[in-house]
Amino acid sequence: MDNELYRQLQKHLHKQPAGFPETESGSEIDILKRFYTPEQAKIALKMTNIPEPPVKIAKRLKMDAKKAGESLEQMAKEGLLFRIHTPEAPLYAQPNFIMGIYEWHVNMVDREIAEKVDHVYDGLFEKHWKDKKVKQLRVVPVEKSIEHKDTVHPYRKIKELVAGKENEPYAVAPCICRVEQAKKGAPGDRPLETCLLFGMAASYYIENGFGRRLTRQELFEKLDECEKAALIPMGTNSQKITNMCMCDKESCQLLRNIKKEDKPAEMFHSGYMAKLDPSSCVGCGICDSRCQMDAVFISGYKEGKKKTPVFSINEDSCIGCGLCVTACAPGAMQLADKKAPLDVPETYLALNLALAKERGQLQGYVPYGVVKWLLKLKLGRETADKVINM
Structure with missing residues (x-):
């Protein structure tokens, strides 16, 4: 009976904009059983994307409004529902599982969950990322790599994108992908606290203890720390930012799947790509060591007293993050605008609408x-x- 209930819940979550597919292993059911009690699963089945007050949800649940409100609030505190505070009453809504419920359970992830979620990500990539035009995330070049450009849209520059008053408060949380790797016995040496949240999303994280508040100065310091650690900034694919992942090839579930493809660059929403000036390149290889897409490679050697590597860029793999540009002392690496217009939804909700429409x-x-x-x-x-x- 429980399996049937949780299968219904999986199908309900799969109807959300980002999807939550069934897997051959049944791992998604095991994860749902860890996250939801049967009573919470039944409540979730009655939730919609529309933020609603407890009294309205209680009618669908056929519950006393006070009892329903207490249950909904507890689910919000546990990261099972999204909550919006209003003067009249809190509003509750059904969130996506990935980039939502799962990330809000970062403090609960153990080895079992970390191993099972691999199957979920594989299914999401094959069915809901690989062939879809609308992406949940967008590559935002590291700030210093595009400082010289005069016509860069604000939503393409990190600090202009995140630092406005409208994006306060700011918060940071542990990267769930690096938590997974650590639980599976493969902790890396990159920073753990790198998941950045803004505005309403940040408030939710702070209120529920999923992350901690940052000042504006601390936010900028965190961005600098991530750039030094060669982490790719991938923000919400919207002009108004809600969250930003800082990704690396060892941990990131998305990169792990995309890099298996022949032309991974085509699967990213990005406005730039790296260009190398061979005449300025000194063959130091720093760009190669920082590239998370393995897009930089040795294509030959310069003859002389010492054989100097000649580097080239695989345009099918480069996603224009700019990590190679910021570390290139002689300035041989630059970011070039792809010139193709980026269709970036105005808000996170507009993004979810586009995701839902395409699916x-x-x-x-x-x-x-x-x-x-x-x-x-x-x-x-x-x-x-x-x-x-x-």
């Missing part, structure tokens, strides 16, 4: 502005569906 899961999901309007007017789900399908 054919638009039913039940509307942008936040419409959500607020619907809630204010106390419209039912039937009316919301009509607005969604306009």
